[in-house]
Amino acid sequence: ENTADTWRGLWMCLIATYFASIGNIISVRNQKTGIPVVQTNAGGMAYGALIMMVFAVIGGASFNYDYTLSYSVSLVYLAVFGSILAFGSYLTLVGRIGADKAAYAAVxxxxxxxxxxxxxxxxxxxxxxxxxxxxxxxxxxxxxxxxxx
Known part of the structure; x- marks a missing residue:
């Protein structure tokens, strides 16, 4: 459907892609200057979490947590494998083959x-x-x- 939400979503995707590309280029530069991937990955995730928390507070969102075992295990699994290891591996790939080729892998x-x-x-x-x-x-x-x- 051609609605305002559709166009807003499209623009958000384009802006996110732009910033992801900038991040790839910065990662290449950081790795060339000897800054380790693990530290930059941890720093980026910490800043990202902090910024999201600020937006959540400003937006009036409530902080909830489901204390069930299945939720907690799923959250830890996604944090470790889906974020820390996966993104660290991707940034390492960016450093080895370049942001341009790694971007095609990301597709x-x-x-x-x-x-x-x-x-x-x-x-x-x-x-x-x-x-x-x-x-x-x-x-x-x-x-x-x-x-x-």
């Missing part, structure tokens, strides 16, 4: 997520999802298979 993340969802959550593929999947693979093939000049 595959939703494809991997859809594959895992298909296996574990019985995700039902739509025509749009198949088309998007094909575009991601085609785009990566075109960009990454170009001969170096």
């Amino acid at each position: 595959l993340f939703p494809v991997i997520a859809l594959g895992l969802s298909t296996l574990f959550e019985s995700y039902q593929w739509t025509l749009q999802a198949v088309f998007g999947f094909a575009l991601v693979l085609l785009g990566n093939y075109v960009v990454l298979s170009r001969s170096k000049k």
Whole structure:
């Protein structure tokens, strides 16, 4: 639908992509100057959490926590594997092969997520999802298979 929320969401995605690209470039620079990935990753996550907390307080959000074991284990799993290790690995990849090539690897993340969802959550593929999947693979093939000049 062509609503104000749709356009707002599109702009937010574009702005987030811009800032993620800036972050990749800063990460390359930091690694070239010898700043370790673990420390910059921890600092970035701490600043991000602090900024989100400020926005939550300003927005009047309440802080809630579900004390069940399943929630706590899931939260720790996502924090360790989905954030700390995954993002640390990605930043290391950025430092090794460059922000440009690593960005194309990042485009595959939703494809991997859809594959895992298909296996574990019985995700039902739509025509749009198949088309998007094909575009991601085609785009990566075109960009990454170009001969170096």
